[in-house]
Amino acid sequence: xxxxxxxxxxxxxxxxxxxxxxxxxxxxxxxxxxxxxxxxxxxxxxxxxxxxxxxxxxxxxxxxxxxxxxxxxxxxxxxxxxxxxxxxxxxxxxxxxxxxxxxxxxx
Amino acid sequence: xxxxxxxxxxxxxxxxxxxxxxxxxxxxxxxxxxxxxxxxxxxxxxxxxxxxxxxxxxxxxxxxxxxxxxxxxxxxxxxxxxxxxxxxxxxxxxxxxxxxxxxxxxxxxxxxxx
Numbered sequence: 001x002x003x004x005x006x007x008x009x010x011x012x013x014x015x016x017x018x019x020x021x022x023x024x025x026x027x028x029x030x031x032x033x034x035x036x037x038x039x040x041x042x043x044x045x046x047x048x049x050x051x052x053x054x055x056x057x058x059x060x061x062x063x064x065x066x067x068x069x070x071x072x073x074x075x076x077x078x079x080x081x082x083x084x085x086x087x088x089x090x091x092x093x094x095x096x097x098x099x100x101x102x103x104x105x106x107x
Numbered sequence: 108x109x110x111x112x113x114x115x116x117x118x119x120x121x122x123x124x125x126x127x128x129x130x131x132x133x134x135x136x137x138x139x140x141x142x143x144x145x146x147x148x149x150x151x152x153x154x155x156x157x158x159x160x161x162x163x164x165x166x167x168x169x170x171x172x173x174x175x176x177x178x179x180x181x182x183x184x185x186x187x188x189x190x191x192x193x194x195x196x197x198x199x200x201x202x203x204x205x206x207x208x209x210x211x212x213x214x215x216x217x218x219x220x221x
Contacts, residue, residue, distance in 0.1 A: 034207045043214055044152070049207035087152060091206045095167045096142070098152040 002026050002090050006099035014107045017078050021102045023071045023088035032092035035064055035073045038101075039084045048073060049091075080106055109133035111141075111202050111212035118218050119192050127215050129185040129202035136160065136178055139205045141185045143176065146214075147198035155200075158185060192219045 003026040013019045023033065031051035036044040046055045048064035051071060061076045075082055083106050088099040115127035129141060143155040156166040158176045166174050173190040185202060199214040 036208070043201060043211040044208070045211070046207060046209055049209070055207075055209065089152070089208070091208075094154075094157065094165045096154040096157075096206075098154070100151050 001095055002029060002093065002097050004088050004090055004097050004099040006088060006102050008102050009100070010103050010105060012105045012107055013078050015078055015080055018074065018076050019078055019104065020072050020074045021086050021088075021104075023066075023073070023099050025069045025071070025090055028068050029090045029092035031067045032090055033064070033066065033071045034089045034091060035062075036087045036089065037082075037084045038087065044087065047086075075104075078104070078106065082106070109204065109210045111204060111210060113200075113202060113212040113215045115187075115200075115215045115217075117216055118220065120221050121193055121219055123192055124188060124190045125192055125196075125200070125217055127187040127200055127202070129187065129212055131183045131185070131204070134204060136180045136183060136185065139209075141176075141178070142203045142206075142208060143187050144201045144203060144208070145198040146201070147195075149195070150198075153198075155187075155189075192217075194219050 005024045033051045035048040038044040047058050047062050052064045063074050065072050085101045085103045087101045110132045112130045140159040142157045158164050175188045178185045197219050201214050202212040204210045
């Protein structure tokens with residue numbers, strides 16, 4: 001199985017800051033990576049698919065980049081409502097696998 | 108708009124089975140696969156399996172012996188069944204549309220306990 005590694009379990013940031021979350025795949029997954037946001041008590045919500053494509057209705061402060069094994073998710077100007085856990089996931093091959101999540105904390 | 112609505116029990120006894128129905132609207136099951144994912148405190152998000160638009164299935168090898176996914180295209184329903192449940196199957200179970208998990212159901216919170 002492909003292992004997706006998010007090296008930071010927690011990240012602390014302030015409103016207006018730029019923050020980036022990284023995700024590393026254990027093997028080449030091309031650009032088949034998605035990023036999800038999960039707020040407490042809610043289902044995960046797709047933000048980015050195929051590494052860099054923003055899903056419908058997602059604000060443009062959210063961006064994704066990368067290919068192969070290294071991927072980055074960036075919030076260009078953090079808002080208070082961005083408090084959440086962010087997960088990467090590879091959809092290159094089954095079993096699809098997720099990173100362990102990065103909890104974004106707002107100072 | 109796209110919706111996935113899940114129905115199923117919240118409490119199951121050990122060794123029993125779990126059945127969840129995911130009723131979809133706003134898209135056709137002949138156009139999108141439906142994936143199943145669970146979330147438990149100990150193991151995070153875990154992909155369980157998928158029924159593809161054509162009707163074939165793929166399962167996580169860890170669950171292949173006790174998991175079954177089927178669907179009824181005409182009723183826009185996907186059926187999830189997992190057998191031989193144990194306490195460590197306690198989790199929230201989700202259905203989701205498409206390979207990038209574009210949209211998710213509200214989740215079914217399952218507790219396995221006697």
